[in-house]
Amino acid sequence: MANIYDGVFRTILNDCSKLIIPIINEIFGETYTGKEEIRFFPNEHFLGRQDEAKKERITDTNFTIFGKIPKKYHIECESSLPDGKIAIRLFEYDAQIALDEGETTEETLTVTFPNTAVLYLRTYKKTPDKMKYVIITPGGTVDYDVPIMKVQAYSLDDIFQKRLLMLIPFYIFSHEKGFPEYNSNKQKLMELKAEYQEILEKLNELELLEVIGAFDKRTIIDLSGNVIQEIAQKYENVQKGVGDMMRGALIETSARTILNQGINQGISQSQRETTLRMLKRGKMTIEEIAEDTGLNVTEVERLARLQTM
Numbered sequence: 001m002a003n004i005y006d007g008v009f010r011t012i013l014n015d016c017s018k019l020i021i022p023i024i025n026e027i028f029g030e031t032y033t034g035k036e037e038i039r040f041f042p043n044e045h046f047l048g049r050q051d052e053a054k055k056e057r058i059t060d061t062n063f064t065i066f067g068k069i070p071k072k073y074h075i076e077c078e079s080s081l082p083d084g085k086i087a088i089r090l091f092e093y094d095a096q097i098a099l100d101e102g103e104t105t106e107e108t109l110t111v112t113f114p115n116t117a118v119l120y121l122r123t124y125k126k127t128p129d130k131m132k133y134v135i136i137t138p139g140g141t142v143d144y145d146v147p148i149m150k151v152q153a154y155s156l157d158d159i160f161q162k163r164l165l166m167l168i169p170f171y172i173f174s175h176e177k178g179f180p181e182y183n184s185n186k187q188k189l190m191e192l193k194a195e196y197q198e199i200l201e202k203l204n205e206l207e208l209l210e211v212i213g214a215f216d217k218r219t220i221i222d223l224s225g226n227v228i229q230e231i232a233q234k235y236e237n238v239q240k241g242v243g244d245m246m247r248g249a250l251i252e253t254s255a256r257t258i259l260n261q262g263i264n265q266g267i268s269q270s271q272r273e274t275t276l277r278m279l280k281r282g283k284m285t286i287e288e289i290a291e292d293t294g295l296n297v298t299e300v301e302r303l304a305r306l307q308t309m
Contacts, residue, residue, distance in 0.1 A: 004230050005121060008169055008223045009077040013061055014040070016216045022163040024065065024073060027117045027147050037066040041101075062097055062114070072097070074114040079121040079173075087131050090116055090146060116146050121173045123152045156195065160202050165212065168199060169223040172231055172242070183235040196242050199224075200249050208276055221249050271295055275303050 013020055021034045040063045061075040074094060078086060098111035120127055131146035151167055152174045159167050175182070175192060182189045203220060206212045212220075225246035232238040271293050278289045279300075290300045 005079050005170070005227065006077050008227055009119070010061070012166055012169065012219060012223055015219050016166075016212075017063075019166040019212075019216065020061075020063075020075075021065070023075075023119075023149070023166055026162060026164060027075075027149050028115055030067075030071075032065060032067055039064050039066065041097075072101075072112065072114040074116045075119060076116075077119045077121065081122075081124055082126045082128065086118065087133075087146070090118070090131070091133060117149060118146065119149050119151065121151050121170050122176070123150045156198065156202075160206075163211070165203075165206075165216075165220060168203075168220050169227045171199070172224070172228050176231060179232060179235045179238055182241075183237045189237060189241050192238070193241055193245055196245055200245075208272075221246055272303070275300055279304050 017038045017040070018034055020038070021032045021036070024030055025032055040061075061073065064070050064072045074090075074097060076086070076090060076093075094113050094116055095111075098113045102109055102111040104110075118131065127150065128148060130148055132143060133146060134141065134143040151170045154162075154164060154167060156171070159165065159171065178188070178192075182192050200221070203212070203217045207214060207217050225243055228243050228246065229239060232243070275289060275293050275295060278284055278292070284292075286297055286300050286304065289295075290297045293300070
């Protein structure tokens with residue numbers, strides 16, 4: 001099961017790589033703008049041990065962000081109960097990443113460890129707020145923290161205000177304990193569906209404002225549906241209720257993309273944003289908005305239809 005969630009995490013990272021920037025800012029206190037280059041490196045590493053043949057291990061992420069100073073990152077997605085073994089696994093990955101890109105000058109080996117963090121999809125009483133490496137060497141002791149991001153600690157408002165859109169496919173984990181009630185109580189299920197309707201509406205708004213593209217939005221919706229299908233296998237009403245909503249949104253997104261392509265012809269970004277703000281306020285008629293923005297009535301009507309889809 002965990003591999004499915006890992007796969008979703010890798011997919012959204014590889015297909016919509018810019019969405020990782022707000023996550024990195026949140027975890028490490030960085031101030032990346034989103035315009036930085038992100039360069040990915042191989043996730044497969046071969047770990048050699050004395051008591052066994054070389055074993056292949058696949059990390060969830062291994063990439064460098066080229067800001068003022070290039071920095072390497074390694075993020076792992078975890079859904080299981082903390083058992084102490086993940087710290088060992090993380091260090092193995094980090095050491096191998098450092099060795100793979102180490103530099104040797106004469107007889108001096110220089111290795112750079114990545115900035116590492118763990119994304120916990122489920123939060124248990126045993127889930128710590130951070131991990132820690134303590135490395136004792138003949139030249140001295142080195143220790144540093146490995147931060148943990150707990151998905152269930154973030155509300156929908158947090159996710160959208162901080163642009164942590166990569167967390168949306170995993171938002172359903174916040175409701176996992178309530179599945180039995182949602183499955184048997186229509187009112188509670190309607191409340192859950194209302195939250196997901198809010199997610200879809202906010203994604204539409206971000207697309208309209210060109211914060212995300214149509215492909216990013218479609219990927220988020222698609223992967224959200226995949227996670228819901230997996231996590232709610234035993235709860236048919238939850239799967240059909242929320243899952244069908246996400247599938248319907250995918251069909252709608254395709255139609256919206258076609259409409260967007262037609263609207264964008266001949267309309268400037270400034271006109272588009274101004275018109276959408278006026279429409280959202282609802283204080284002016286279509287004709288008044290057209291007159292003030294310089295668009296014709298047909299163009300304003302098309303934007304109005306797009307806003308309400």
